[in-house]
Each structure stands twice: as C-alpha cells, then as structure tokens.
Amino acid sequence: MHPSLFNQTPADLADLLEGLGEPSYRGRQILEWLWQKRSTSIDEMSNLPARLRDHLKASFSLRSLTHVRTQGSRDSTRKFLFRLHDECHVECVLIPASPALHGERAHRRTLCVSSQVGCAYGCRFCASGLDGFTRNLTADEIAEQVLLAEELSGEKVHNIVFMGMGEPLANLPQLLKAFELITAPWGLGIGARHLTVSTSGLAPQIRKLADHPQQIRLAVSLHGASDKVRNRIMPVNRKWPLSELFDALHYWTKRKNQKITLEYILIDGVNADLAQAGLLAQHAKSLRAKVNLIPCNPVEGLPWKRPDEPQCRAFRDSLVKNGVSATLRLEKGHDIDAACGQLRLKEEKKGRKDVD
Numbered sequence: 510m511h512p513s514l515f516n517q518t519p520a521d522l523a524d525l526l527e528g529l530g531e532p533s534y535r536g537r538q539i540l541e542w543l544w545q546k547r548s549t550s551i552d553e554m555s556n557l558p559a560r561l562r563d564h565l566k567a568s569f570s571l572r573s574l575t576h577v578r579t580q581g582s583r584d585s586t587r588k589f590l591f592r593l594h595d596e597c598h599v600e601c602v603l604i605p606a607s608p609a610l611h612g613e614r615a616h617r618r619t620l621c622v623s624s625q626v627g628c629a630y631g632c633r634f635c636a637s638g639l640d641g642f643t644r645n646l647t648a649d650e651i652a653e654q655v656l657l658a659e660e661l662s663g664e665k666v667h668n669i670v671f672m673g674m675g676e677p678l679a680n681l682p683q684l685l686k687a688f689e690l691i692t693a694p695w696g697l698g699i700g701a702r703h704l705t706v707s708t709s710g711l712a713p714q715i716r717k718l719a720d721h722p723q724q725i726r727l728a729v730s731l732h733g734a735s736d737k738v739r740n741r742i743m744p745v746n747r748k749w750p751l752s753e754l755f756d757a758l759h760y761w762t763k764r765k766n767q768k769i770t771l772e773y774i775l776i777d778g779v780n781a782d783l784a785q786a787g788l789l790a791q792h793a794k795s796l797r798a799k800v801n802l803i804p805c806n807p808v809e810g811l812p813w814k815r816p817d818e819p820q821c822r823a824f825r826d827s828l829v830k831n832g833v834s835a836t837l838r839l840e841k842g843h844d845i846d847a848a849c850g851q852l853r854l855k856e857e858k859k860g861r862k863d864v865d
C-alpha cells in the first residue's frame with residue numbers, strides 16, 4: 510500500500526517536487542485538487558503535467574477509506590462505517606445541533622471521529638475497548654472521515670470531537686498532524702477552536718497537548734469522582750489516578766486559559782449517587798469546568814444500566830446547586846448504537862462469522 514497523497518503537507522510536497530525538478534507552485538495545485546476540488550482520482554488533476562501525474566500514481570494512493578454503511582437519517586444523528594485498506598473498520602458520527610439548545614447555530618454539525626482501530630484502555634462501559642487495540646490511524650485516515658462525512662451527507666461539518674473509537678492522546682503524533690490537515694487553509698479550514706480532544710485521562714499527554722500552540726479544546730471522560738469508583742470502570746485510573754489527572758488539568762487551564770468539559774456517563778449502581786455528585790462538584794469547581802452528564806447507553810455484552818430520569822435529574826440538580834454548570838443530555842443516536850465502537854464491532858464479528 511502506497512502512502513496517501515492526503516497525508517502530504519505543503520512542506521512534504523515542496524521536498525517531493527524539488528526532487529522531481531518540478532516548480533513549487535505544483536504543490537498548491539495538488540492540494541487544491543485534494544481538499545477543495547475533492548478529487549477522487551489523480552487522473553482528474555488536469556493542470557498537472559502527465560509525467561507528474563504518472564509519478565504521483567506510481568507513488569501514492571488517494572482515498573484510504575471506503576464507505577460501507579450509513580445508519581440514521583438526515584434530521585438525526587448519522588453514523589458512518591468505513592473500511593480501511595487493511596480490512597479494519599472505523600466509524601464516525603455526525604450529530605446535528607439541537608435547535609432548543611443552539612438557537613441560531615442549530616444548522617451547525619458536529620462530527621465525532623475515531624483516532625484508533627479499537628482501544629487499549631478497556632473502559633468497562635465502552636464497546637471500542639471490548640475487542641482490544643488493533644492499530645493507530647494515520648493523520649489522513651483521521652481527516653478523511655471529515656471529508657467523507659461531508660460528501661456523504663452533503664452537509665458542512667463545523668465542529669470536530671475526537672471522541673470516537675480509540676484514545677486520541679495515545680496516538681499523539683498522528684493526531685497533531687491531523688490537526689494540521691483539518692485546520693490549515695489549504696486543508697479543511699476548520700478553526701482549531703472548533704476541535705475538541707476527548708481523553709480518558711492520559712496525564713503526561715494532556716501536558717504535552719497543553720504546550721501545543723493551537724487553541725484546541727479539551728474534554729475529559731471522568732465518569733467517576735473518586736479513585737475507588739474510577740478504578741472500577743476505567744483501568745487508566747490505576748496508572749494516572751485523579752490527583753495526577755487533576756494536576757495535569759490545572760496545568761492545561763493555566764496554559765490555555767480555557768474551560769475544560771468533564772464528561773460523566775451515569776451508570777446505575779456505580780457512579781450515579783449523590784455522594785459522587787458532591788465530589789464531582791468539588792472537582793469541577795476547582796477547575797472551573799463544565800460537566801456533561803450522559804445517561805449510559807446499553808452496550809451488547811456489557812452489564813450496565815442507565816439510571817431512571819428522576820435519578821439523573823437529581824444528580825444534575827445537585828451539581829447545579831453547588832454552583833457547577835452542568836447539562837444532562839439524553840444521548841443522541843441512542844437508537845442507532847451511537848456509543849463509539851458498536852457498529853464496527855458488529856461489522857467485524859459478521860466478517861469473522863462469514864470466514865468461520
């Protein structure tokens with residue numbers, strides 16, 4: 510498999526063109542064919558000389574992702590499943606804004622993208638971790654999810670959250686390169702403030718990302734307000750317990766001067782009691798963080814149950830009473846296995862059965 514032309518930055522192309530004795534402006538032309546004209550074939554690049562097109566065809570592939578399936582409808586959450594060149598699968602989820610919550614910005618779409626195939630972190634409530642880790646995605650495989658979601662939906666993506674399959678901070682070099690492809694004016698041209706990285710709590714990488722110059726936003730999958738509860742459902746907490754995680758988060762807020770979002774899945778009998786709400790309020794206030802509460806989604810093969818609505822409301826009200834900005838969202842796409850990793854698991858299990 511050749512490297513993807515979509516993975517080439519202007520600097521990469523400048524080196525390549527210099528080596529071929531081609532003028533440097535060809536780099537701009539190539540990027541325009543890729544990102545603005547959304548070329549699906551090198552043969553379409555009609556303003557490039559035939560010798561250069563031949564060289565590109567012999568040395569690079571173009572699209573790395575093949576669309577397999579879409580679930581969901583135009584006015585709701587849609588999930589796209591893609592096959593990679595090595596028969597692995599990834600998925601991304603296109604989420605419309607809620608008119609009730611977003612008013613004038615209700616036309617804005619958020620895309621939740623994957624950064625790895627599978628995940629090594631094994632959070633106990635997550636379908637992506639069920640089958641372990643397969644591999645990191647390359648930067649073009651990450652950015653191409655945006656390109657294809659726009660093409661398949663016919664809609665512009667305004668915000669990107671790195672919250673799909675995988676732990677994005679465990680794939681930091683490719684993630685940083687994907688930021689470049691996504692934010693550059695020659696690339697997708699989406700502003701860094703519209704990118705949110707969601708991590709399960711890799712403290713050293715949070716510090717590294719805090720030192721990255723772009724104003725990327727950060728969300729943390731907290732899901733437990735004490736080490737005891739978090740250890741039970743998030744093995745990552747044994748490596749970086751809450752004290753280390755919060756040190757890193759304070760470093761982030763100092764460097765970025767930005768509000769962090771704490772994501773908190775409510776699981777009946779595990780983390781949805783008022784004692785956890787009290788501790789969560791203390792953590793959130795110390796960071797001046799917002800809290801997103803998400804009643805858990807049932808996942809095939811996992812035992813967790815969502816608390817009933819009065820319990821979810823009582824948890825949210827307890828945070829608000831303590832002065833924390835908290836939202837309770839009934840998760841979109843509940844009906845289409847929107848929790849990350851579920852569609853891919855079904856596809857890969859089906860593939861295995863077909864082979865058996």
Ligand code: SF4
Pocket residue numbers: 628629630631632635636637638673674675676709730849
């Ligand atoms: S929640 Fe995120 S970090 Fe945890 S297993 Fe799932 S994909 Fe990995």
